[in-house]
Amino acid sequence: MTQLAQYMMGGLATGSLYALVALGVVLLYRSSRVLNFAHGDIATLGAFVAFMLMTRAVPFAVAVPAGMAAVAALGAAFYFLVLRPAKEATLLGKIVLTLGLALAVSGAIQVVWGADTQVFPFPLSDTRVYRLGQIVVSEMMLGTITAGVVLLVAMYTLVQKTKIGLAMRAVAQNPDAAQALGIPARRIYALTWGLASALGGAAGVLLAPVVYLDPFMMLDPFLKGFAAAVMGGMDSFPGAVLGGFLLGIAENVFAGYVSFKFKTTLAFVIIILVLLVRPEGLLGREYHRRV
Amino acid sequence: MRMFTRLVLAIAAVAVMATVAVSQPAERGVTPTEIVLGTTMPMSGPAAFWGTGVGGGIDAWLRHINDQGGIHGRRFRFAIRDDAYLPPRAVANVRELVERDGVFAIVSQIGTANCFAVRDYMVENKLIWITPACGADIWAGMKERNRYLFVTYPGYVDEGIYLTRYGVDNLKTKNIAVFYQNDLYGQQGLLGVKRGVALARGAKLVAQVSYEVTDAEVTAQALKLKESGADTLIFYATPRHGALLAREIAKIGYKPTLMSTFTLLDPVMFALAADAWDNVYLSTYVPVPGAGDARVDAALAILTRINPALARNPFNANAGVSFVEPFLEGLRRAGPTLTKDRLVEAMESIKNWDGEVIRGVTFSKESRQGINRLFMVKAERGQYRKLTDWYTYPRKF
Numbered sequence: 001m002t003q004l005a006q007y008m009m010g011g012l013a014t015g016s017l018y019a020l021v022a023l024g025v026v027l028l029y030r031s032s033r034v035l036n037f038a039h040g041d042i043a044t045l046g047a048f049v050a051f052m053l054m055t056r057a058v059p060f061a062v063a064v065p066a067g068m069a070a071v072a073a074l075g076a077a078f079y080f081l082v083l084r085p086a087k088e089a090t091l092l093g094k095i096v097l098t099l100g101l102a103l104a105v106s107g108a109i110q111v112v113w114g115a116d117t118q119v120f121p122f123p124l125s126d127t128r129v130y131r132l133g134q135i136v137v138s139e140m141m142l143g144t145i146t147a148g149v150v151l152l153v154a155m156y157t158l159v160q161k162t163k164i165g166l167a168m169r170a171v172a173q174n175p176d177a178a179q180a181l182g183i184p185a186r187r188i189y190a191l192t193w194g195l196a197s198a199l200g201g202a203a204g205v206l207l208a209p210v211v212y213l214d215p216f217m218m219l220d221p222f223l224k225g226f227a228a229a230v231m232g233g234m235d236s237f238p239g240a241v242l243g244g245f246l247l248g249i250a251e252n253v254f255a256g257y258v259s260f261k262f263k264t265t266l267a268f269v270i271i272i273l274v275l276l277v278r279p280e281g282l283l284g285r286e287y288h289r290r291v
Numbered sequence: 292m293r294m295f296t297r298l299v300l301a302i303a304a305v306a307v308m309a310t311v312a313v314s315q316p317a318e319r320g321v322t323p324t325e326i327v328l329g330t331t332m333p334m335s336g337p338a339a340f341w342g343t344g345v346g347g348g349i350d351a352w353l354r355h356i357n358d359q360g361g362i363h364g365r366r367f368r369f370a371i372r373d374d375a376y377l378p379p380r381a382v383a384n385v386r387e388l389v390e391r392d393g394v395f396a397i398v399s400q401i402g403t404a405n406c407f408a409v410r411d412y413m414v415e416n417k418l419i420w421i422t423p424a425c426g427a428d429i430w431a432g433m434k435e436r437n438r439y440l441f442v443t444y445p446g447y448v449d450e451g452i453y454l455t456r457y458g459v460d461n462l463k464t465k466n467i468a469v470f471y472q473n474d475l476y477g478q479q480g481l482l483g484v485k486r487g488v489a490l491a492r493g494a495k496l497v498a499q500v501s502y503e504v505t506d507a508e509v510t511a512q513a514l515k516l517k518e519s520g521a522d523t524l525i526f527y528a529t530p531r532h533g534a535l536l537a538r539e540i541a542k543i544g545y546k547p548t549l550m551s552t553f554t555l556l557d558p559v560m561f562a563l564a565a566d567a568w569d570n571v572y573l574s575t576y577v578p579v580p581g582a583g584d585a586r587v588d589a590a591l592a593i594l595t596r597i598n599p600a601l602a603r604n605p606f607n608a609n610a611g612v613s614f615v616e617p618f619l620e621g622l623r624r625a626g627p628t629l630t631k632d633r634l635v636e637a638m639e640s641i642k643n644w645d646g647e648v649i650r651g652v653t654f655s656k657e658s659r660q661g662i663n664r665l666f667m668v669k670a671e672r673g674q675y676r677k678l679t680d681w682y683t684y685p686r687k688f
Binding site for chain 1: 334335336337339340342343473500501502503505506508510511512514515518530531534535538541542543544559562563565567600603604
C-alpha cells in the first residue's frame, strides 16, 4: 500500500509538470483553435534565457520573470509577424507554421547555448525531502504541484472573471463580431500568444531543475502535456490539470506494477479510451457555434 | 629524319603514360593534398552530450594534425552529420557521406542501434570504418566480412561481465539490479551482467529496470529498484538519465553499491548528480583525464586549446582522440601512395601500439578488435581514482 502511495505521489509530481504544459496548450487552443507545436521549444527557450541571466549574476527573482517575458515577446511577435500575415491559411497551415517555429527555436537554442546538459539553479531543492510516514516528497515536488494549482487558478480567473478574459472568449467565439463590437481582436490574439508562451516559460523553469536543462528537455513533457490537454478537454483549464495529474499517476503506477517498456504507450491508450467515451475530453464541453 | 621519328615516338609514349596515369581511378576521398573523412553522430537529441564530445574531440584532433602539416602532405577535411541518435537518420547520413561527399572513411559513429543499422551497408560496400563507438559485440561472427573495419572500443557484454565479476569478487555483491536504456546499447549491457551472474558464484540478478531514451524523469524506476532490495545497481544509461536516477535513489533513501559503464565516465556526472555520484565504480578502456596520466592530460589540453567548449566534456573528447589515433598511425605507415588496401595492410601491422590516449592497440589479418581490456576506477569527491590493473577478455572478431 505504501508502495502504491509512493508511486502515486511520484506520478502526481510528474503529472504537475504535464499539467503546466497542458495549461499553455489549452489557453492558445481556446482562443485561436491553433495547436501550438512550438510550445515545448518556447518553454525550453524561457528556461535558457533565465539560466543565462542567472549565470551572469542576475538574481533568480529577476531572471525567471525576464525569461518568461522574453518568450512572451517571442509568442506575440510570432503572431504579428507570421500568423497574422498568413491569416488566410487553413488551420492545418497555421499548425505547420508552429512546427516551423519549433524547429527554428530549437536550432537557435543549440547554436547559442550548445547541446550540453546543465544543472538549473533553483531555490527549491529536489534532494531535500519530507517524509509523510513511508512516503517521500521533495521540496521541488511540492513546489511544482503548488505552481500547477496556482497557475490553474490564475488562468481560470483571468479568462472567466476579467474583461480581458471576456474579450478572449469573445474573439474565440466569433472574431469578426468581436471586432465589430470594438474588441481589438489582433491585440487579443497577440496577448493570448504572449500569455501562453509565458506560461510555457514558467513550465520550462519549473521543469529544468527536475529533468536538467538541455535543448531537448521538453520533448517528452510536451507530448505528454499535449496528451493531457486532449484527455482533459482542449478547452478546459481544470481539465488540462486533471488530465496532467491523471496521466502522471497512471503512467507511474502502470510502470511500477506492469511494465516500464509500455509506459508511454499507456498514455495514448488512455487517451483513446477517454475520447471514445467522451470525445470532448474529461472536462471539456462540446463546441457549439450559435447561428 | 630518324631523330624526328624518335622525338615523335617519345612524345607519344609520354602522352600514353600520362593518359594511363590520369585514367587510373584515384582513391575516393583522397587527393594529393587532402583526405576527406566523415561521421554521423547525435549532435542533437537525447544523446547529444556524447556526440558533441566525441565528434568535437575527433574534429579538434584532426585540426591539430592539420596544424602540424597533415600526414604525408595531406590535410584532413572532416564532415559531421547530425543523426539525433536515430538509426534511420544515421543510415541516411552515411549514405550521403559516401555517395555524395565521397569520403575516404567513416570515422567513429555513436549508438549501438545506429551502428547496427549502418553495418550491412558499410560491409557490403567495403567502406573503411574506424571505431564505431557502439557495443563491439555486434561485430562478433563477422570475421569474413569486416576487412575494412577497425575497432578500439569495448563491447558492453564483455564490460557487463567484468563489472559483475568485480562486484562479486571485491564488493560483496550478492543481489544485482540493472538500470538500462531500452535499446541495443542497454540490452547488451544487461546481457553482459546476466552472463557475469552466470559465471559468478552466489550472485543473483534481482531486477532489470529499463527506461526509454526520451523519458524526462525516472521516479518510477527508482522506486522499482528500491523495491528489489538489490545491494548493487549497475547503470547502462545516458549521462542525463544516469544522473537523474542516482539523484532519485538518493532522495528516496536507497543506497546500493553503484557501478556503471564507461559511457558515464565524464566528470559532468559530478555536476549533474552531485554527491549522488560519489563512490560509483566504473570500468574504462583508456586512462581518465585528470587521474595522473600526463599524456592523456596533454592531449586534452590540445583539444581544449582548439575548442574550449570541450573542457565540459573531457572524457568523451579524449575518447574521440582514442578512436582516430590508430587510423592516423595507419595512414602514416601506409606511406604517401594511399589506397584502401595499403591502409588495411598498414593497420594490420599495428601491434601493441600506444597512442596519446589509447594504449596497447593490436590488429592483425585475423582480428579487427584492437583492444580487449578494461580497468576499474572509482568516483571520489569529484575525481576518478584508478583501482585496478588491466583486466583482459577474449578477442571475438
